[in-house]
Amino acid sequence: MTQLQDSFLTGVPTGLLLDGEWVRTERTLEVDDPATGMVLAHVSDADVSDGLEAVSAAHRAFGPWAAAAPRVRAEVLRRAYEIMSAEAEQCARLIVLENGKAWSDAVAEVTYAAEFFRWFSEEASRVPGDFRLAPGGDKTIIVDHQPMGVAYMITPWNFPAAMATRKLAPALAAGCTAVLKPAAETPLTALWVAEVLRRAGVPAGVVNVVVTSEPGPVSEAILADRRTATLSFTGSTPIGKLLLALTATRALPSSMELGGNAPLLVLEGADVEKAVDGAMVAKMRNGGSACTAANRFYVHESLATEFTAAFERALGALRIGSGLDPANDLGALVSIRERDKVLDLLERAAEEGGRPGPAAEVPATGAFIAPRVVRDVVHGQTLTRQEIFGPVAPIVTVESTDQAVELANDTEFGLISYVFAADAGEGIGVARRMESGMVAVNRGVASDPAAPFGGMKESGLGREGGFAGIHEFLEPRYLAVDL
Structure with a gap:
C-alpha cells in the first residue's frame, strides 16, 4: 500500500510513550487514511511486556503526582487546554487523516476535547469533603477522597481526541496516573494528545500510551497486574462485558461507556x-x-x-x-x-x-x-x-x-x-x-x-464529565476521629 507523503505527519509521535520517553518497537502496525487507502504512518506495536512496563512507569509516578497540590495538577491541565486550543487546526487535520470524518466534525471534536482539560483543571481543586459530629456524639466523621492509583484507559476510534481527554483529564486532576490504549485504527491523535500533555508539564510516567494489534492479551495482563487500580473503557457492549469479566477476578473498580441504540x-x-x-x-x-x-x-x-x-x-x-x-x-x-x-x-x-x-x-x-x-x-x-x-x-x-x-x-x-x-x-x-x-x-x-455523560442498562456504568467525572478516579476515605 502506498505511503502518504505529508510533511505535517513528520512531527507526530509514532512510538510508545513509556516513562516520559518515546520508545520504538521492532514490530509496527499501519495507520491508513480511510479516504484514500494510503498508509499514513507505521506506529510502534506494543506487546504484553510493553504494557506491563507502562504500568510500572505509572506506578512509580503515582506517589509524587498524587502528592502534588491540586493547583499544580490544575495548572498543568490548563496549559494542555491552551496548547490544544492554539493548535486546534493541526489536531483536526490529524483526526481527518486517520479517521476520515468531515473537517467541521474534526474541528468540533478538538474544541470539545480541549474543553475537558479546562473543565477538570477547574475541578481539581474543588473535590468536596465532609466534617461532622456522628449522630451518637462519640466521634467526629471526616470524609475525604484519595486518588485510586494507576488507571487503565481504553478508547475507541470514532472520537480519537475527545475520548482520550475525557478520561485523561479527570484522572490527572484526581491525582491518578494513566496507561492509555487507543484504538489501533486511530492512534496518531492520542499520541499527539499525549505529547501535548508532556509539553504542558506532565511529569514522566504520569501518562503512558501503548498502541497494540493484540488488545486482548495486553489488556488482560494489565488488568491482572495488582498495581492497576481502575479501568475506564469506551467501546462496544460485548467487549465491555468481556473486560468486566476480567475485572471481576480482582473486584477492580470500572467505569464503562458502552453501546447505544x-x-x-x-x-x-x-x-x-x-x-x-x-x-x-x-x-x-x-x-x-x-x-x-x-x-x-x-x-x-x-x-x-x-x-x-x-x-x-x-x-x-x-x-x-x-x-x-x-x-x-x-x-x-x-x-x-x-x-x-x-x-x-x-x-x-x-x-x-x-x-x-x-x-x-x-x-x-x-x-x-x-x-x-x-x-x-x-x-x-x-x-x-x-x-x-x-x-x-x-x-x-x-x-x-x-x-x-x-x-x-x-x-x-x-x-x-x-x-x-x-x-x-x-x-x-x-x-x-x-x-x-x-x-x-x-x-x-x-x-x-460540564455534564455527566453515561447510560443505563447495557449502555454502561458510571459517568464521565461534569461533577461526577473526577469521582470515577477517587476513593472516599472515612476517618473516625476522637476530638
Whole structure:
C-alpha cells in the first residue's frame, strides 16, 4: 500500500510513550487514511511486556503526582487546554487523516476535547469533603477522597481526541496516573494528545500510551497486574462485558461507556423544521459513527410524511468527499470494513421490507457511503435492534406518544434519547419517561464536558464529565476521629 507523503505527519509521535520517553518497537502496525487507502504512518506495536512496563512507569509516578497540590495538577491541565486550543487546526487535520470524518466534525471534536482539560483543571481543586459530629456524639466523621492509583484507559476510534481527554483529564486532576490504549485504527491523535500533555508539564510516567494489534492479551495482563487500580473503557457492549469479566477476578473498580441504540421521537405537534434540523445533528454528527447518534426514528403519523421528506432532502443536500476539504459535509467512515457493515445492514433492511431512499454519488475510492433514509421500517426489525454506526436513518411511524415511548424503551440499551415535542414542558415530561442516562429535548446534541455523560442498562456504568467525572478516579476515605 502506498505511503502518504505529508510533511505535517513528520512531527507526530509514532512510538510508545513509556516513562516520559518515546520508545520504538521492532514490530509496527499501519495507520491508513480511510479516504484514500494510503498508509499514513507505521506506529510502534506494543506487546504484553510493553504494557506491563507502562504500568510500572505509572506506578512509580503515582506517589509524587498524587502528592502534588491540586493547583499544580490544575495548572498543568490548563496549559494542555491552551496548547490544544492554539493548535486546534493541526489536531483536526490529524483526526481527518486517520479517521476520515468531515473537517467541521474534526474541528468540533478538538474544541470539545480541549474543553475537558479546562473543565477538570477547574475541578481539581474543588473535590468536596465532609466534617461532622456522628449522630451518637462519640466521634467526629471526616470524609475525604484519595486518588485510586494507576488507571487503565481504553478508547475507541470514532472520537480519537475527545475520548482520550475525557478520561485523561479527570484522572490527572484526581491525582491518578494513566496507561492509555487507543484504538489501533486511530492512534496518531492520542499520541499527539499525549505529547501535548508532556509539553504542558506532565511529569514522566504520569501518562503512558501503548498502541497494540493484540488488545486482548495486553489488556488482560494489565488488568491482572495488582498495581492497576481502575479501568475506564469506551467501546462496544460485548467487549465491555468481556473486560468486566476480567475485572471481576480482582473486584477492580470500572467505569464503562458502552453501546447505544438511541431513539429520536418526533411527537404530535412538534415543529417539523426544528425536528429535522435536530435530527441532522443527532444522526449525522461524526457521519453517524457515534454512540450518541440517533439510531431509530419514531415519528407521529400526522408528521411522518412531512418529516421524512424534509429529512431526506436535507441528507441529500450533503456534500460528500475528503474531510480535508472544508466544503464537504460528510467524510469517509473509518475503514472499508465499517462501510461494508453499514451496507450489509441496508441490505437486510430491504429484505425485511424497508425502503431505502436514493443514494447520492460518492467518491469511487475510499470508505465513503451516502446517507439514506429507510421508510416502512417496523419496530423489532434489524435497523431498530442493531447499532448502525453510520449515516442510515430508519423511520418508524407511531400513533401516539405512549407508543413512541414504549417502542423507544424496548431495548437493552439506554445511553441517550432525543425528544422533539410541541413545547419544552411536554418534552421534559416525556424525557422523564425515557430509560436512558441522557435525554436531549428539542435539540440534536446533549454532550457537554460540564455534564455527566453515561447510560443505563447495557449502555454502561458510571459517568464521565461534569461533577461526577473526577469521582470515577477517587476513593472516599472515612476517618473516625476522637476530638
